[in-house]
Amino acid sequence: MPMRTEIPVYHPDLYSASAIRDTYPHYAALRALGPVVWLSKHKVYALPRYAECKQVLLDDDTFVSSGGVGLNPVANRVGQGTTLFSDGDEHARRRSLLAHRLTPRALRTMQDTVDQQAAAVVEAAAARRTVDAVEVATALPMSVVPDLVGWPQQGREHLLRWAGATFDALGPFNRQAVRTLPASLGMMRYARGVVRDRSVLDGSMGHDLLRASDEGRIMPAECVTMMIDYLAPSLDTTISAISSALYLFATHPEQWRLLKADPDLVPKAVNEIVRYESPIRAFSRTAARDTELAGVPLPKGSRVLVLYGSANRDPLEWDDPDTFDIRRDAARQLGFGQGTHGCAGQGLARLETSAMLRALIERVDRIEPTGTPEWSLNNVIHRLERLPLELIPA
Numbered sequence: 001m002p003m004r005t006e007i008p009v010y011h012p013d014l015y016s017a018s019a020i021r022d023t024y025p026h027y028a029a030l031r032a033l034g035p036v037v038w039l040s041k042h043k044v045y046a047l048p049r050y051a052e053c054k055q056v057l058l059d060d061d062t063f064v065s066s067g068g069v070g071l072n073p074v075a076n077r078v079g080q081g082t083t084l085f086s087d088g089d090e091h092a093r094r095r096s097l098l099a100h101r102l103t104p105r106a107l108r109t110m111q112d113t114v115d116q117q118a119a120a121v122v123e124a125a126a127a128r129r130t131v132d133a134v135e136v137a138t139a140l141p142m143s144v145v146p147d148l149v150g151w152p153q154q155g156r157e158h159l160l161r162w163a164g165a166t167f168d169a170l171g172p173f174n175r176q177a178v179r180t181l182p183a184s185l186g187m188m189r190y191a192r193g194v195v196r197d198r199s200v201l202d203g204s205m206g207h208d209l210l211r212a213s214d215e216g217r218i219m220p221a222e223c224v225t226m227m228i229d230y231l232a233p234s235l236d237t238t239i240s241a242i243s244s245a246l247y248l249f250a251t252h253p254e255q256w257r258l259l260k261a262d263p264d265l266v267p268k269a270v271n272e273i274v275r276y277e278s279p280i281r282a283f284s285r286t287a288a289r290d291t292e293l294a295g296v297p298l299p300k301g302s303r304v305l306v307l308y309g310s311a312n313r314d315p316l317e318w319d320d321p322d323t324f325d326i327r328r329d330a331a332r333q334l335g336f337g338q339g340t341h342g343c344a345g346q347g348l349a350r351l352e353t354s355a356m357l358r359a360l361i362e363r364v365d366r367i368e369p370t371g372t373p374e375w376s377l378n379n380v381i382h383r384l385e386r387l388p389l390e391l392i393p394a
């Protein structure tokens with residue numbers, strides 16, 4: 001491929017409050033500029049199109065995560081020791097420690113409990129009728145994941161704030177990241193205490209990690225980072241998917257009717273929801289050597305920004321990308337990442353989101369908006385903050 005010497009430049013701040021809340025016009029502008037675009041504000045190469053995002057995610061020898069996947073040096077240092085920020089054997093070793101917890105077989109043992117919890121959440125919400133759907137979407141992830149990870153009851157009230165802050169801290173060093181840094185360090189401090197006091201729940205992931213540390217398979221400090229590794233990305237992401245589902249079905253009643261008429265569409269609907277409103281906006285990688293991408297030379301050390309949310313709306317990859325259609329085959333969407341760092345918890349996220357959809361199909365006839373939705377302000381997470389809806393029982 002001939003080398004391009006002129007790399008298009010984008011000056012607007014992709015992480016301003018207005019760009020976070022209304023991000024799709026920025027993605028479209030970036031995609032129109034080219035496959036690799038220099039973000040002058042953040043000194044990083046943005047990848048707005050599907051093909052290059054996928055290529056980078058699959059080439060983890062060239063585009064590494066051990067330099068951090070955030071956009072500022074503080075977060076990229078603090079996050080060292082996590083699965084997310086590691087490469088090669090080190091990454092495989094960390095990932096294998098907890099893989100058995102999230103296999104399809106392990107998840108099947110959780111299915112009944114998750115289904116029952118989802119049914120209870122939806123039943124209570126349908127009885128209230130008028131709800132903030134974000135609260136409804138929060139209930140299931142908050143009851144499933146902290147138990148799985150083994151977080152003690154005490155301190156759970158802070159989890160959501162800490163987890164959101166952990167994502168915020170991975171953005172550029174803007175006001176948002178600075179404001180939330182203490183909360184993200186709070187989670188780290190708390191996890192250290194949990195490991196020190198061995199106060200994890202028996203039979204949980206945390207318990208497995210303590211045992212691995214006792215047997216010398218990991219360092220005690222890794223127990224802390226790995227607990228956070230599984231807890232931090234598991235709340236806002238799934239809350240995002242479930243609340244976006246409620247939003248999308250409220251605003252696309254014909255799609256809701258399709259789903260109600262054919263509940264077998266649930267797995268496809270989950271992919272389409274994650275494609276259409278990707279819960280994670282972007283993570284970065286560092287070039288481990290001089291390389292090129294789509295004909296653009298990238299010197300060793302260059303940071304590239306994988307825009308999952310933009311790749312999932314790229315018209316070069318998707319027909320009518322801005323149309324929400326649960327009949328679409330969106331299995332190749334990049335919302336859960338791809339390749340070696342592909343989401344370790346996606347089976348669980350799919351289980352929770354599907355359980356909520358099935359519970360809604362059974363108990364709710366129509367979903368109607370009753371007010372203006374509000375999007376959260378977070379550097380990395382794309383999710384609703386408030387979503388007033390009426391659930392009209394079946």
Ligand code: HEM
Binds near residue numbers: 340
């Ligand atoms: C809808 C929900 C979710 C979405 C959209 C999502 C998205 C992602 C994405 C995009 C990545 C890739 C990061 C990269 O490319 O560097 C990732 C990694 C990860 N996710 Fe998720 N996630 C979700 C739910 C969960 C849950 C429920 C858990 C835990 C139980 C979890 C645990 C992880 C972990 C541990 C990694 C790091 C994997 C690695 O680096 O090898 N995620 N997730």
